[in-house]
Amino acid sequence: MRLLRRRAQLLADIRLFFADRAVLEVETPLLCGATGTDPNLDFFSSQFHHPPQDKTYFLQTSPEFAMKRLLAAGSGSIYQICKAFRNGESGRLHNPEFTILEWYRVGFDLEQLMAEVVDLLVTLLASDRSELSVHSCSYRQIFTEITDLDPLSFDRRHYRQAAAEHGLAEANALCGNDHAVWLDFLFSHLVQPSMPKQAICLVFGYPAIQSSLARINAGDPRVADRFEVFIDGMELANGFFELNDVVEQETRFEREMAYRHSHGLAPVAKDALFLDALKAGLPVCSGVAMGLDRLLMVAQGHDAIDRVLAFPFDRA
Amino acid sequence: MATFSTNEFRGGLKIMLDNDPCSIIENEFVKPGKGQAFNRVKIRNLKTGRVIERTFKSGDTVEGADVVDRDMQYLYSDGEFWHFMVPDTFEQYQADKNAVGEALKWLKEQDMCILTLWNDSPLSVTPPNFVELAITETDPGLKGDTSGGGGKPATLETGAVVRVPLFVQIGEVIKVDTRTGEYVSRVKE
Numbered sequence A: 001m002r003l004l005r006r007r008a009q010l011l012a013d014i015r016l017f018f019a020d021r022a023v024l025e026v027e028t029p030l031l032c033g034a035t036g037t038d039p040n041l042d043f044f045s046s047q048f049h050h051p052p053q054d055k056t057y058f059l060q061t062s063p064e065f066a067m068k069r070l071l072a073a074g075s076g077s078i079y080q081i082c083k084a085f086r087n088g089e090s091g092r093l094h095n096p097e098f099t100i101l102e103w104y105r106v107g108f109d110l111e112q113l114m115a116e117v118v119d120l121l122v123t124l125l126a127s128d129r130s131e132l133s134v135h136s137c138s139y140r141q142i143f144t145e146i147t148d149l150d151p152l153s154f155d156r157r158h159y160r161q162a163a164a165e166h167g168l169a170e171a172n173a174l175c176g177n178d179h180a181v182w183l184d185f186l187f188s189h190l191v192q193p194s195m196p197k198q199a200i201c202l203v204f205g206y207p208a209i210q211s212s213l214a215r216i217n218a219g220d221p222r223v224a225d226r227f228e229v230f231i232d233g234m235e236l237a238n239g240f241f242e243l244n245d246v247v248e249q250e251t252r253f254e255r256e257m258a259y260r261h262s263h264g265l266a267p268v269a270k271d272a273l274f275l276d277a278l279k280a281g282l283p284v285c286s287g288v289a290m291g292l293d294r295l296l297m298v299a300q301g302h303d304a305i306d307r308v309l310a311f312p313f314d315r316a
Numbered sequence B: 001m002a003t004f005s006t007n008e009f010r011g012g013l014k015i016m017l018d019n020d021p022c023s024i025i026e027n028e029f030v031k032p033g034k035g036q037a038f039n040r041v042k043i044r045n046l047k048t049g050r051v052i053e054r055t056f057k058s059g060d061t062v063e064g065a066d067v068v069d070r071d072m073q074y075l076y077s078d079g080e081f082w083h084f085m086v087p088d089t090f091e092q093y094q095a096d097k098n099a100v101g102e103a104l105k106w107l108k109e110q111d112m113c114i115l116t117l118w119n120d121s122p123l124s125v126t127p128p129n130f131v132e133l134a135i136t137e138t139d140p141g142l143k144g145d146t147s148g149g150g151g152k153p154a155t156l157e158t159g160a161v162v163r164v165p166l167f168v169q170i171g172e173v174i175k176v177d178t179r180t181g182e183y184v185s186r187v188k189e
Helices: A002-020 A064-072 A110-124 A139-147 A156-165 A171-175 A179-194 A246-262 A272-281 A292-300 B097-106
Strands: A045-050 A053-059 A078-085 A097-106 A133-138 A199-207 A223-231 A234-241 A285-291 B003-005 B014-017 B020-030 B038-045 B051-057 B061-063 B067-077 B082-085 B092-095 B112-118 B121-126 B130-138 B152-156 B161-164 B173-177 B182-187
Touching (some): A002 A078, A064 A097, A097 A110, A097 A292, A110 A199, A133 A139, A139 A179, A156 A171, A285 A292, B014 B038, B014 B061, B092 B112
Antiparallel strands (some): A045 A053, A199 A223, A234 A285, B020 B038, B038 B051, B067 B112, B082 B092, B130 B152, B130 B173
């Protein structure tokens, strides 16, 4: 019961925070006609039966595309609190259905948005985790500090050696020649556990191969304008200076679709409505998504997501 | 033998790893929001008892290990092997010193144990949680001294040495917790 009240308080505090800043709350469909191409996100799909129509719909993995359609239509800064669904993700920190807070700030660059994320977290956690300190560093800095490797250039021999020195010899067989998989492996196994404790840690300047939907940095094409937020080493939020170049976006879709095809993953189509919106013009903006269940874990000092859900997946 | 996906990894599942039978202790799903999913697994090597951590790509499969636990009665040792029997079928198994390991000092003929079998041959022996053994050697104690403090070493009929209270005498039978190696109580004949 204490937990139910804490969750309700969290939602109320978020709404107050954004009302104060004149950011508009919006709703977009959970059941969508298209989904993202990211090969690392598996989706739930369902059939709409309405003879003679019979169309596949997808439970959203995030509200990103729909919210960008609103931004392109002139909504101004917006936020949404909703459910997102990721197939196959279940574990201590993962529930296949989880609550996301996602917001977009028109006219904000990445730095401004990062500052707002910190403001929000400090406000929301003031009552139970006021001891948290705030750290900020580049991906390259923290990665090199801990692994002694350069995340921006891939030399498999060096990566293999560093992994072996940390007792992770199996990395070589798992990651092969895939630089991005190596980065995921080393970051999650070595960097995250070494992050400062009792701290909000912002990591910015992700390698360009992990740009996702972020812009490539104007000054350094090796990095993307993307940041992530960690608390006590747990991934909590992911933000971008949003890519608004439709040609570049379509190229990234095609690259991911080709990857899906070559790796035997379920095929997906490009989200045409989203591309139309980009074509019409997405305003300069930054956006971020935050896992609210994990934020509750932080607030309540729990180490498993099941502990903050009224009905975890196995009892859903 | 069946194969198991990382999604099926649960505490207690027996798998083959580096050609050794292993038991899974813990399985942690590790996945960056926008990245590759892994399973970080804590595993006990059932041959050496060593615990290691190993990462798999989520969805990878490994071969299961044919490992089963069976209740058996300890019969006798011939010096080289220790012989056990399944009571209802009279099947007999012989375990070598390696498999008997630490259980050696608690084994008394007729006692029931758990034998862990890999491909039907003994891998390890788990003694009962509590055993009752006679004391063969200990310093003469003070009768009536029931104070908790102090204690003294006592050698048991199987060769194990445990600390017992001062009032316990040679020839008495005591109950011992084999998991901690600690004296529990005297046993009234």
